[in-house]
Amino acid sequence: xxxxxxxxxxxxxxxxxxxxxxxxxxxxxxxxxxxxxxxxxxxxxxxxxxxxxxxxxxxxxxxxxxxxxxxxxxxxxxxxxxxxxxxxxxxxxxxxxxxxxxxxxxxxxxxxxxxxxxxxxxxxxxxxxxxxxxxxxxxxxxxxxxxxxxxxxxxxxxxxxxxxxxxxxxxxxxxxxxxxxxxxxxxxxxxxxxxxxxxxxxxxxxxxxxxxxx
Numbered sequence: 001x002x003x004x005x006x007x008x009x010x011x012x013x014x015x016x017x018x019x020x021x022x023x024x025x026x027x028x029x030x031x032x033x034x035x036x037x038x039x040x041x042x043x044x045x046x047x048x049x050x051x052x053x054x055x056x057x058x059x060x061x062x063x064x065x066x067x068x069x070x071x072x073x074x075x076x077x078x079x080x081x082x083x084x085x086x087x088x089x090x091x092x093x094x095x096x097x098x099x100x101x102x103x104x105x106x107x108x109x110x111x112x113x114x115x116x117x118x119x120x121x122x123x124x125x126x127x128x129x130x131x132x133x134x135x136x137x138x139x140x141x142x143x144x145x146x147x148x149x150x151x152x153x154x155x156x157x158x159x160x161x162x163x164x165x166x167x168x169x170x171x172x173x174x175x176x177x178x179x180x181x182x183x184x185x186x187x188x189x190x191x192x193x194x195x196x197x198x199x200x201x202x203x204x205x206x207x208x209x210x211x212x213x214x
Contacts, residue, residue: 020192022145025154026099027188028106033153038108038184044147050136051129054121057140058176062109070169071161071181072103078160098199101158106183111166112141113176137179144182154187 007015042059050056062068079100086092103109114137116130126132145155158181167178197203 018146018149021190022149023154023187023191023194025156025183025185025187026102026195028102028154028156028183028185029188030105030107031186032107033185037151037153038110041144041147041151041153041184045140045144048136048140048143050121050139051126051132052121052124054118054124054126054133054136056115056118056120056133057137058113058115058172060111060113060170060172062111062170067169068103068109071109071166072101074165074169075101075103075158075161078162082160094199094201098196098201100160102156102183102185103158105188106156106185108184110180110182110184111170111172111178112137112180112182113167113172114179115173116175116177134177134179141180141182148184152186152190154185154190156183157181158183 038061045057045059046055048057062071083092083095086095114134116133118133141157148155161181163178166181167176191198194204
């Protein structure tokens, strides 16, 4: 039997630092990642837990310049529509100053889908909660995110988009659901404080307000 490793206090402190520095990145340097680095991150992501060991995550590396331009234009349009929907003029002006994606600068783009009908897992654990497939895919994304940050690489999750339109652009099987569009690369301005907090959009609130006893 393989002996379980011992994660000492120093490791725990470093892990806490990793969580502090795992930020959503919008400002990227344009220099490419070293060869096969993205493959290394995807391998790390594939070790995430999943319901019934179904491994529903599906990764699409977006390498076509035309597709990158089309995606960036789509997100820009969605961003403008979101800004127009904000009724408070001060908040709308504040929103307009935020940079919400790095689709044009990040050296790598990754679309992450969840397969809604994976053969793996044989349906175990999801008969009454089919959404656990997508939760599993989110776990893979977070695992990739931590693996990236350990290597000094940033990840930005682009969510201001029309999932159906983006799925059509990428042309994947009909039973795949878009979970994330990720920008991956070296951050231009690393920070342990979330950018939306640095830009005075939203500070982190008290954990105590989010814990209940019953």
